[in-house]
Amino acid sequence: MKCRKCGNAAVLELRRHNAAFCGPDFLEFFRNQIREAIRKYRMFTRDEPVLVAVSGGKDSLALWDVLIDEGYQTRGLYLDLGIFDYSVESRAKCETFAAARGAPLLVRRVAEEVGAPVPVIKSVTRRPPCSGCGLSKRYLMNRAALDEGMPVVATGHNLDDEAATLFGSVMHWQMDALPRQSPALPSTHPKLVRRVKPLYRLSEQETAAYAFLRKIDYIVDECPFAKGATSIAHKETLNRMEAASPGAKHNFLFGFLEKARPAFERAEAVVLNECVRCGQVTTGTLCAFCKLADQVKRAAPVAGDDAAPVL
Amino acid sequence: MKVVLRNPRREVEVPGNRRVKDVLRELDILPETVLVIRGDDLITADEVVRDGETIELRPVMSGGAS
Numbered sequence: 001m002k003c004r005k006c007g008n009a010a011v012l013e014l015r016r017h018n019a020a021f022c023g024p025d026f027l028e029f030f031r032n033q034i035r036e037a038i039r040k041y042r043m044f045t046r047d048e049p050v051l052v053a054v055s056g057g058k059d060s061l062a063l064w065d066v067l068i069d070e071g072y073q074t075r076g077l078y079l080d081l082g083i084f085d086y087s088v089e090s091r092a093k094c095e096t097f098a099a100a101r102g103a104p105l106l107v108r109r110v111a112e113e114v115g116a117p118v119p120v121i122k123s124v125t126r127r128p129p130c131s132g133c134g135l136s137k138r139y140l141m142n143r144a145a146l147d148e149g150m151p152v153v154a155t156g157h158n159l160d161d162e163a164a165t166l167f168g169s170v171m172h173w174q175m176d177a178l179p180r181q182s183p184a185l186p187s188t189h190p191k192l193v194r195r196v197k198p199l200y201r202l203s204e205q206e207t208a209a210y211a212f213l214r215k216i217d218y219i220v221d222e223c224p225f226a227k228g229a230t231s232i233a234h235k236e237t238l239n240r241m242e243a244a245s246p247g248a249k250h251n252f253l254f255g256f257l258e259k260a261r262p263a264f265e266r267a268e269a270v271v272l273n274e275c276v277r278c279g280q281v282t283t284g285t286l287c288a289f290c291k292l293a294d295q296v297k298r299a300a301p302v303a304g305d306d307a308a309p310v311l
Numbered sequence: 312m313k314v315v316l317r318n319p320r321r322e323v324e325v326p327g328n329r330r331v332k333d334v335l336r337e338l339d340i341l342p343e344t345v346l347v348i349r350g351d352d353l354i355t356a357d358e359v360v361r362d363g364e365t366i367e368l369r370p371v372m373s374g375g376a377s
Contacts, residue, residue: 001355011353015343020355057373160372205343208371209353212346220369222318232374239372243341 012209015246023213030210033201034066041184043196044152049073051150051193053141054097054105056090056219058211059156061097063199065214067154068101076105077144077153079137082117083223090219097216108144110136114289115296122225124299125292129225132292139289143280145193152194160204162197163249164234166256171234178264182257189272189281203249312360314338315367331366332356338368345370 001010003022010020014029021029037043044050052067054060054076067074078094081087091107098105111117114136121136122129141153162181169177183200187193199207211218226232241248274280275287282288314323314334325334331347331354347354348367360366 001357010355013342013355023353058371059373161374164374203343204373205346205371208346208369212348212353212369220317222370222373226374229374232372235372235374239341239344242343 011213012206014206016203016242016250018246026206026209027213030062030202030206031066031070034063034198035070037183037198037201038196041182041196043154043184043198044072044194046072048152049075049148049150051075051077051106051141051145051148051153053077053079053137053153053155054094055079055156056093057156058216058218059158059161059199059204059207061093061156061216061218062207062210062214063154063156064097064103065101065210065216067198068103074103075148075150076103077141078105078107079140080107080109080111081133081136082109082111083119083225086219086221086224087117089221093217093219106144106148108140110140113140114293118225121292121296125295128229130229130231133225135288135292139280139287141195142191142193146191150193151187152196154196154198156199156207157197158199158202158204158207159249159253160235160238161231162200163238163253164231166253167234167238168230175264179261179266182261191274191279191281192272200253312362313365315365317368317370326362328359328361330356331358331360334360334366335368340368344372 001013001020002008003010003025004019005025006022008022011023012026013020050067050072052060052064052074054064064074064076076094076098078091080091094105114121118129118133121132125132145153166181169181183197185195238249270283272281272283273285275282275290276285277290278287280287280289312325312329314325316323323338325337332342335342335356342356345368348369349360349364
C-alpha cells in the first residue's frame, strides 16, 4: 500500500478517507486535523493557557504532544484515581512524558478530594464504577483549572469516544445530554471553564498510531474497571458498522454536529447555582460531587435522586 | 508466525506466510481496532508476514469514564 501524498510505503490505511499515509505524512495529517478542530470551534488561542487533562493513555498524551509542538501554553493535569497498579503506572507515564519535554504537570489525588479512591467509591455507591469516576474527573478538572486561573481544559476524547457517547445518548434519547455533546463547550458561568476536545476528528486507531510513531510511552493496558462498561459495548457495535461501511462513525458524529444538534438545544436556559458547600456550579443546591463525597463518608448508599451535574 | 495479543497479553501461532488482513480475519479481529506492529514499524493490512516473524496486534480501544 502506498502513501497517498508521496508514494512511499504506507504505515496506516484510513479507509474512511479512502487513503493511506507513510509515517511523516500521517503525522502531518494528524496535526492538521487538530489544527482544523481548534480553528473551527475557536477552542483556544496561543495567548491562553490550556490545561490538558492527561491519563497516561495514548489520546491525552498524543494531544499534549501536538499542543506543545504547536507552541501552545500548556500545563498537564493528572488525576490519580487510586486504581491499584494501573494508576501507579499511568501516573509514571505522565510524569516521564512531562519531564522529557520540560512541561509542567499538576497532580491531584481523587482519594484526597473525594475521601476515597475510585475502587472504594465503586464499592460504597450504587453507581457503575465509570460513573463516579467520570463525575469526579469532570469536577476536579474544572476546579483545578479555576484554582490555576486557566480558562480552558482540553481532554483527549477522540472520534470513537464521541460517536459512542452520542450513540448511547440517542439509544436512550437523553435529551439533556444531546445538546451538551460538542467538541467545545463554552463557559456558561464564571465558575465553569471552557471544555474542548481537539481530537474529535481523529479515530482512536489514529491517535494510537500517532503515539506509536512519536515513540510516546503510553499505558496500553485497559483500566481494570472498564471491562463491561457500556461505552465499550457501544464502541464495539460502532466498530462492526464501521467495518461494513467505512466512514459510518464519522458520518454519525459529524452529521449530528452539523445538522441535528441545533434541534436539541434547549428553549429555556438551565438555571445554574453555586453548591452551598463547595461553591462549584450545580443545577441543585448541593452538587453531585459533594453528594458523592457524603456517600463515601457514610460508606453507605444514599436514597433519592441526585441533582443533575452540569460539569 | 508468532502473533502477540494484549489485554491480557498472550501469544498465538499462525502457520505459514499470510497477509495481515488474513491473520486478522482468522483471529476475528476488526482491522481498525488494532495497530499491527512488526519490529519498530506499523504495517498495513496488505503486507505479508512470513513464517517465523513476529507481529503484535495492539488494541486501540479505550473506554469507561469520560
